[in-house]
Amino acid sequence: MTTEALTSTEYIKHHLQNLTCGIGDGGFHCAHTPEEAQGLGFWALNVDTIGVSLVLGALFLFLFHRVARKATAGVPSGAQNFVEWVVEFIDGSVRGSFAARNDLVAPLAMTIFVWIFLMNGMDLIPIDWIPSVAQWMNLNHFKAVPTTDVNATIGMALGVFILVLFYSFKIKGAGGFFGELTLQPFGKFILLRPVNLILELINLITKPVSLALRLFGNMYAGEMVFILIALLPFYLQWVLSLPWAIFHILIITLQAFIFMTLTIVYLDMAHQEHH
Amino acid sequence: MNINATLLGQLIMFVLFVWFCMKFIWPPVVNALDARKKQIADGLAAADRGKHDLELAAKRSADLLREAKEKAAEIIAQGERLKVEMLDQAKASARDEAERILVAARADVGQEVTRAREALRHQVADLAIAGASKILQREVDAKAHADLLSALKQEL
Numbered sequence: 001m002t003t004e005a006l007t008s009t010e011y012i013k014h015h016l017q018n019l020t021c022g023i024g025d026g027g028f029h030c031a032h033t034p035e036e037a038q039g040l041g042f043w044a045l046n047v048d049t050i051g052v053s054l055v056l057g058a059l060f061l062f063l064f065h066r067v068a069r070k071a072t073a074g075v076p077s078g079a080q081n082f083v084e085w086v087v088e089f090i091d092g093s094v095r096g097s098f099a100a101r102n103d104l105v106a107p108l109a110m111t112i113f114v115w116i117f118l119m120n121g122m123d124l125i126p127i128d129w130i131p132s133v134a135q136w137m138n139l140n141h142f143k144a145v146p147t148t149d150v151n152a153t154i155g156m157a158l159g160v161f162i163l164v165l166f167y168s169f170k171i172k173g174a175g176g177f178f179g180e181l182t183l184q185p186f187g188k189f190i191l192l193r194p195v196n197l198i199l200e201l202i203n204l205i206t207k208p209v210s211l212a213l214r215l216f217g218n219m220y221a222g223e224m225v226f227i228l229i230a231l232l233p234f235y236l237q238w239v240l241s242l243p244w245a246i247f248h249i250l251i252i253t254l255q256a257f258i259f260m261t262l263t264i265v266y267l268d269m270a271h272q273e274h275h
Numbered sequence: 276m277n278i279n280a281t282l283l284g285q286l287i288m289f290v291l292f293v294w295f296c297m298k299f300i301w302p303p304v305v306n307a308l309d310a311r312k313k314q315i316a317d318g319l320a321a322a323d324r325g326k327h328d329l330e331l332a333a334k335r336s337a338d339l340l341r342e343a344k345e346k347a348a349e350i351i352a353q354g355e356r357l358k359v360e361m362l363d364q365a366k367a368s369a370r371d372e373a374e375r376i377l378v379a380a381r382a383d384v385g386q387e388v389t390r391a392r393e394a395l396r397h398q399v400a401d402l403a404i405a406g407a408s409k410i411l412q413r414e415v416d417a418k419a420h421a422d423l424l425s426a427l428k429q430e431l
Binding site: 152 | 277278279281282283285286289290292293295297299300303304305306307308310311313314
């Protein structure tokens with residue numbers, strides 16, 4: 001990047017733009033500027049986000065499936081040991097916070113945790129490597145960390161939200177669910193019921209929004225710091241980037257864990273009947 | 276930071292990944308874990324049982340050993356007793372035999388003595404008669420004095 005004598009602002013802007021492709025004026029093309037990306041409207045795809053998350057998700061499923069297919073009750077191989085360790089960790093978390101019985105929740109939690117962990121982990125790859133390779137392949141923008149794209153986090157949060165709504169309706173019934181929204185805790189006062197409903201709806205909407213924005217915000221901020229460190233002279237970068245990367249290992253794991261735990265908790269709430 | 280269809284793409288991937296994980300990854304691993312848990316529990320139970328069996332066997336072998344020792348001691352004592360008994364019996368029979376031989380010998384000796392005495396008596400009687408006839412210078416009529424001679428023989 002720096003060889004083209006970009007200014008700091010341009011460098012930062014360049015690193016914060018996705019590879020957004022869609023059908024605009026003049027057929028299918030990829031945006032070169034943020035304005036152009038905006039102009040493509042809703043029906044455009046951030047190819048980098050989709051591509052990286054697809055590759056990472058497929059990698060996770062491929063590796064785990066290879067182990068799962070050959071899983072034996074006998075002495076486990078190293079890979080099986082690792083997979084079992086992950087499975088038991090997830091299973092323990094689910095048992096800890098999910099009271100009902102649902103065979104979906106544990107695999108869901110594992111997918112969320114491992115997938116988000118891998119996507120976050122892309123953050124630890126030195127910041128210019130992947131964009132440089134992309135540049136070489138004539139892709140002018142490339143954000144390697146899918147979770148720094150708000151679309152990705154909203155997409156996953158939306159998935160969780162749909163499950164929360166589905167199980168709320170399924171377990172409590174439509175009446176029970178709306179009753180819960182309108183009658184708690186102000187059900188005794190009829191005049192306060194609309195207020196109750198509004199508050200509860202906000203509470204409900206907050207769940208996916210906070211889920212999406214917490215992950216996005218944390219990863220975006222972390223990425224931002226890496227970009228800023230990258231503006232330093234190359235012989236000074238390691239002074240800051242090394243401690244930040246080490247600290248970031250914690251953030252990566254923690255954010256993946258928080259997303260997973262909150263998903264479990266929200267689904268647990270959807271399964272619980274209030275009395 | 277524009278919202279676009281990436282969101283839907285991500286949602287679709289999310290659903291597919293979760294479905295795949297739930298279908299093909301989670302169940303086999305959890306089954307393997309459960310099966311191993313059961314194996315380990317069974318193994319531990321078997322080990323406990325084995326230990327218990329071992330204890331029982333040790334106790335039984337100690338019992339058997341003790342019993343065998345007792346029996347051996349009993350057999351030795353019995354043998355000892357039998358030996359003494361046999362010795363006594365042998366001694367007794369030997370003594371009886373000796374007694375019997377002695378009695379027989381004595382009887383023989385007695386008979387011999389009687390026979391010798393008889394012979395001697397006859398000889399003495401004959402001698403006496405010869406002496407008397409010599410003294411009397413004449414033949415003693417043995418027939419006439421038979422009573423006298425046999426009385427004399429008895430006396431000797």
